[in-house]
Amino acid sequence: EAQVTQNPRYLITVTGKKLTVTCSQNMNHEYMSWYRQDPGLGLRQIYYSMNVEVTDKGDVPEGYKVSRKEKRNFPLILESPSPNQTSLYFCASSLRGGGTEAFFGQGTRLTVV
C-alpha cells in the first residue's frame, strides 16, 4: 500500500531534550516536505526536499533541522525543543514537487513542556 509513515504519532517531551520525528515513504517520490499545523494558521511549511541531499527552508524553519540521505526518509530534528514548537506536524511527499499530488502522513502531535 502506498503510504507516508510518521513516527511517533504522539510525543510529550521536555524543553531542551533533542528529538527526531521520522518520515518514510514507499512511493519512490522525489519530493518530501514537513509542515506544522496550528489552530487558525493552516499548514505552514518548515522544510522541503526536492531530492536526496537537496533541502531548502520553508516559511518557518527556525528551530528545526532536516536531512535527506536516502530517497525514502526525511526526518525532522528538533535539537532543543521549546514550548512554542508544540504543534501538529505533517510529513508529505509527491512524485515531483508542487505539480503533482501530495500524500500526507497521519501526523505527529508534539507537546513540549
Next chain:
Amino acid sequence: GENVEQHPSTLSVQEGDSAVIKCTYSDSASNYFPWYKQELGKGPQLIIDIRSNVGEKKDQRIAVTLNKTAKHFSLHITETQPEDSAVYFCAAPPGNGQNFVFGPGTRLSVLP
C-alpha cells in the same frame, strides 16, 4: 513568490445544500490546482485537481472550476452530506512547480 488566499475561512451549510470555496493565487505561471480535504485526526488528502488547460472538472458531487485570467479557482460540493464536514485546503505551486503553497483552509460544517 506565490501567494494563495482562500475564502471563506468557515462555512456552514444545511445538509443537501451546495458549498463553494474560492481560492485566488498570484503567480500567473502556476498550472496545477489541487484541493485537499482534511478530516479530524487525519492528514490532508487530495479530492480533486485541475490543470491549467482545463476550465472545469467534475467527480460525482464535487467539481473544480478554474479562471486563469482572473487567477482564481473554486471547489463546488453539491448535495452536501455530514461526511463532507472537514477542513478544505487549496494549493497552487509557483511557476517552477517545485514546491507547494497552500491556502489557509476552510472549515466546512454540514448541519443535519
